[in-house]
Amino acid sequence: MNDTTAVATKTASAAPTPAESALLPPVDVFEDATGITLYADLPGVPKDKLHLEIDADTLTIEGEAQLDLPGDLEASHAEITVPRYRRVFTLSRELDTEKVSAEMHQGVLKLRLPKAAHAQPRKIEVRG
Template sequence: MNETKPSTNEQRNTRPEAAILPPVDVIEDKSGITLIADLPGVAKENMHVRLEADTLTIEGEVTLNLPQGTEATHAEVNLPRYRRAFTLSKELDSEQVRAEFTHGVLKLHIPKAAHAQPRKVDVHVG
């Protein structure tokens, strides 16, 4: 799994609003790839996971529900949106992605296609 970076200026121009790049952990084992991303402040209904061709995009909008009349004096999370995209390799089965989102942590499991999973071949001695 590789991170997708905009390579041309055109792509950069068509890119929508600026977004925070959420930190992620990516772990691979023989069953597939697990991606864990931190998206604090995103409600479940504002969390979007998209798969287009071989690109996996995670995107979420931050809602903080500031009480009326509140003025920000210090902001480290200074954009209302997270976004990050990854390129999936062919052996991953994008049809079978499982997603879980709790306490601002997104957990995705992308299994490897059955044909790409390691198989043990029994050797029979005749």
């Protein structure tokens, strides 16, 4: 699940320039019979600064962290140095990209990518 060269070329021409570095948010991804669930840690990102995009089989998660910092704040220690997150995944064909749902709660994004009906497991009855 890495961004391929083709994807990198495509996104480079869009808004995020290569100079705009971004943090790679940690994710959990698990799959059950009906689809895939993804959780991503995006602390500091309000809902309106979250950008989700599915272009063909590419899922892009982008977010901008916003903090109300006092103007005269002098940083003495920083582990989060870039207020931006970005991560790209390649989706597989059986996922129904029309039915993706997303929710954001306390800096955690939850994405549900259901499988298309034909890709869901069916029990085949054996006759005779």
